[in-house]
Structure formats: structure tokens, C-alpha cells
Amino acid sequence: MLNLENKKILLFDLDGTMADTEPLHWTAYNALLEDCGVHLTPENIRNYIGHSESAIYDMIKRDYGIDFDYQTFAGERLKKYLELVRKLNLRPRPFMEDILRSFKGKMGIVTSQMPHIVKELLKFWDYERFFPKAYVFCCHDGRLTKKGIYKNVFSAFGIAPCDMGSVVLFEDSLHYINEAKKLGMTVVGVEHTYNKGTLINCDAILS
Numbered sequence: 130m131l132n133l134e135n136k137k138i139l140l141f142d143l144d145g146t147m148a149d150t151e152p153l154h155w156t157a158y159n160a161l162l163e164d165c166g167v168h169l170t171p172e173n174i175r176n177y178i179g180h181s182e183s184a185i186y187d188m189i190k191r192d193y194g195i196d197f198d199y200q201t202f203a204g205e206r207l208k209k210y211l212e213l214v215r216k217l218n219l220r221p222r223p224f225m226e227d228i229l230r231s232f233k234g235k236m237g238i239v240t241s242q243m244p245h246i247v248k249e250l251l252k253f254w255d256y257e258r259f260f261p262k263a264y265v266f267c268c269h270d271g272r273l274t275k276k277g278i279y280k281n282v283f284s285a286f287g288i289a290p291c292d293m294g295s296v297v298l299f300e301d302s303l304h305y306i307n308e309a310k311k312l313g314m315t316v317v318g319v320e321h322t323y324n325k326g327t328l329i330n331c332d333a334i335l336s
Contacts, residue, residue, distance in 0.1 A: 131317055131333040133232055137295040138286050141225075143240040143247060145178070145301035146319045148221045148254075150214070157209040158189075161202060165195045175323050179302030181241040181268065207246055214253065221254055222319070224335055229259055237264035239282055239298075279312065299335075303327055 133139070145151045155174050162169065167189070169177075177185045186199055213219075228236075238260055240247060244267045251257045251265075263285060268278045282288075288296060293313030300306050301319045309316050310330050318331035328334055 131297065131315070133228070133297065135295065136232075136297050136315070137234045137292070138288065138297070139228065139232060139234065139236045140282065140296065140298045140314075141236070141238050142298075142300045142302065142305065142319075143238055143242050143250070145321050145324070146222075146299050147225055147238070148219055148250075149321055150210075150219065151178070151321055151323055153213040153217070153219065154210055156213060157206045160209055161206050162189070162195075165193070165197065167193045167195060171323060175327075178323050179241070179304050182243060203243075207243065211246070211249055214250070221256070222335075229256075235264065235286060236260060237266065237282060237286065239266045239268075239278060241268055243267065279308075301328075303329065306330055 141147050143150070144154065151174075155169060159168055169189075173192075177188055180188065182203060183199065186197075186202065190196055236259060238247065244265075247265055247267060251260055266278050266282050266285075286296075290313070294315065297315045297317060298305075298309045299317045299319055300309065301321060301324055303318075303324070306316050306318055306328065307330055315332045316330070318328035318334045320326075320328060320334060320336035325336070
């Protein structure tokens with residue numbers, strides 16, 4: 130594990146990083162897409178990882194020549210996803226527990242997930258005290274990417290360019306890993322089923 134002793138701020142992506150949520154998300158996708166005659170394989174899914182909810186819907190519509198109402202599909206899919214989280218009692222990854230017990234600096238979440246889903250997960254995991262609302266940054270609707278939202282993150286935490294070396298990002302998407310490295314952040318890549326063997330340019334990798 131990377132030495133966090135001299136780090137001041139930890140930033141976490143949520144899906145696939147803080148917890149192994151990806152399989153449950155895609156189980157929910159396939160449950161809804163069954164009515165359209167579509168089943169997403171792991172190979173298909175890798176193309177969608179790291180994109181916002183709305184962007185994934187647009188990609189699926191394009192790739193499979195189907196159409197569905199965004200709001201209805203999103204509501205039903207995320208409802209199914211949260212049902213699976215509770216049914217399977219999905220817990221955060223073990224490294225999260227270790228960090229929360231020992232890290233003395235500030236921590237935030239930067240995610241493409243919708244705010245109400247983040248809120249539900251933090252409540253389910255009893256993590257609300259570790260991640261106050263002011264330090265949860267969502268770019269869920271496609272209008273603002275994670276790259277664009279970093280400006281808001283740095284402002285909230287009072288991070289100057291010269292301080293980037295004291296910031297650690299935990300992330301499972303190679304695209305955002307590369308963006309974070311360009312900004313001077315230390316990056317911990319988190320491997321899972323859908324990105325195994327693809328993460329490069331990381332200071333450390335957790336699997």
C-alpha cells in the first residue's frame with residue numbers, strides 16, 4: 130500500500146473503487162435491457178466504464194440501435210441496483226476501512242454517480258461522517274466531467290498547484306488516472322473485473 134503519511138487530502142472515485150459495485154450495476158443494466166433483447170458482455174461493458182450515466186445510455190442506444198426513456202430507465206435501473214446492494218450487503222473494499230481508521234487529513238469523493246445514490250450508499254455504509262456533503266462532488270449528468278470538476282474540488286479543499294503532490298486520488302478509470310497525473314496528483318489505481326490489466330501510469334495499484 131502507498132505510504133500516506135505525508136499526504137494531506139485523499140480523493141476517491143466511488144463505483145469500482147470504494148466498493149466493488151460494478152458487477153451489481155451491470156446486473157441491473159442487463160435486467161432492464163432484457164426487454165430490448167440486449168445483453169451486455171464483459172467485453173461490451175469495458176467500453177462504458179468511467180462514463181457518466183447519461184453518456185452510457187447514449188452509447189448503448191447507439192451501439193444496439195434501441196431507444197428508451199432516459200428518466201424511466203435510470204429510475205428503474207438505479208432502484209434495481211440499490212436493491213442488489215442491500216440484498217447482498219455490499220461493503221466497501223477492505224482498504225477503505227484501513228484508511229478511515231488511520232488517515233488524519235481530509236477526504237472527498239469525486240464521482241460520475243448521481244447524488245442521491247452516493248447519499249444512499251454513504252448512509253448504508255455509515256460513512257456520512259467521513260464524507261460531509263461539502264466534500265462529495267458529483268458530475269452525473271454529462272455536462273461536467275471529472276476533469277472539469279477538479280477545479281471545484283481544489284477550491285473546496287484549498288489546494289494550490291504547488292500542493293498537488295500532497296493529494297492522492299483512488300480511481301479505477303485509466304482516463305481519469307491520466308488526467309490526475311497531468312495535474313500532479315499521486316494516483317492509486319484500483320483493479321476489478323472490468324479493468325484488470327489495463328491500469329498504467331499509477332503510483333500504486335490495488336487489486
